[in-house]
Amino acid sequence: MTTGTALLIAATQTLRAAGVNDPARDARVLLAHALGIDRSRLTLALPDEVAQEAEAVFAASINARTARQPVAQIIGKRAFYGRDFYVTSDVLDPRPDTERLVETALDHPFDTVVDLGCGSGCILLTLLAERPLATGQGVDISAPALGVAQKNASQLALTDRAAFVEGSWFDPLAKAEPVDLIVSNPPYISEAEMRALAPELRDWEPHVALTPGGDGLAAFRIIVAQAPDFLRPKGRLIVEIGATQGRAVSGLFESAGFQSVRVAQDLTGHDRVVTGFWQGS
Numbered sequence: 001m002t003t004g005t006a007l008l009i010a011a012t013q014t015l016r017a018a019g020v021n022d023p024a025r026d027a028r029v030l031l032a033h034a035l036g037i038d039r040s041r042l043t044l045a046l047p048d049e050v051a052q053e054a055e056a057v058f059a060a061s062i063n064a065r066t067a068r069q070p071v072a073q074i075i076g077k078r079a080f081y082g083r084d085f086y087v088t089s090d091v092l093d094p095r096p097d098t099e100r101l102v103e104t105a106l107d108h109p110f111d112t113v114v115d116l117g118c119g120s121g122c123i124l125l126t127l128l129a130e131r132p133l134a135t136g137q138g139v140d141i142s143a144p145a146l147g148v149a150q151k152n153a154s155q156l157a158l159t160d161r162a163a164f165v166e167g168s169w170f171d172p173l174a175k176a177e178p179v180d181l182i183v184s185n186p187p188y189i190s191e192a193e194m195r196a197l198a199p200e201l202r203d204w205e206p207h208v209a210l211t212p213g214g215d216g217l218a219a220f221r222i223i224v225a226q227a228p229d230f231l232r233p234k235g236r237l238i239v240e241i242g243a244t245q246g247r248a249v250s251g252l253f254e255s256a257g258f259q260s261v262r263v264a265q266d267l268t269g270h271d272r273v274v275t276g277f278w279q280g281s
Helices: 004-017 023-035 039-045 052-066 071-075 096-105 122-130 143-155 218-230 246-255
Strands: 077-080 083-086 112-116 135-140 162-166 179-184 231-240 259-265 271-278
Touching: 004 023, 004 052, 023 039, 023 052, 023 071, 052 071, 071 077, 077 122, 083 122, 083 143, 096 122, 096 179, 096 231, 096 259, 096 271, 112 122, 122 135, 122 143, 122 162, 122 179, 135 143, 143 162, 179 218, 218 231, 218 246, 246 259, 246 271
Parallel strands: 112 135, 112 179, 135 162, 179 231
Antiparallel strands: 077 083, 231 271, 259 271
């Protein structure tokens, strides 16, 4: 048998040679997963010999990461806004940038929320967890993605306040039941930008959740145009955007009649979220 230290050194070298951005970090995460321990305890376990079963799991994980499969898919979870979410290849890997959308949504009170293109459910479920009296619906065109969202709702004990429906954007929703808040992280990567994506996104995450093709704005055009029919007066629409889309998407908001439209930046200073209030017709 081999020690954890030896396995970690070899794996880091392997991942580095494969072009993985942070090979040491990923190797540590995958080794902790293989050992079945919290990452914070890994240093203490490194001098110990690793059981053959755990070594085999680690080897398979490193092979998957060498093929550029995202770490979250390999270990089956991703931390988002202080909670762990179940993740598969059927959904986008929740990212820190999307936490900016959550922070923006929490700036004002709401009782009802709809998440369009909900994927893993990380946005909707985080909002409900942070607002214990709120209820919400998640909409997604992918049945497997909704299965992931429902599993996350169950593990977070939110099934009584979160409902999930299959369909395209607003199609499965009733106009007679307007809500306080609509959020969405829709596909927004342009067709041209897809070719330059890292393999982790381009080859492993669902393309339907990454790009609508063309200029990347198609989903925003649909959402912004139809949202007023589903918002209460003074309700909000909040969307995540690409770093170069702030002007275009805020222009769509203003043209549709939204008020107090603003663009918020992420931690790196890039435009990331557009929000607007609907005053009612």
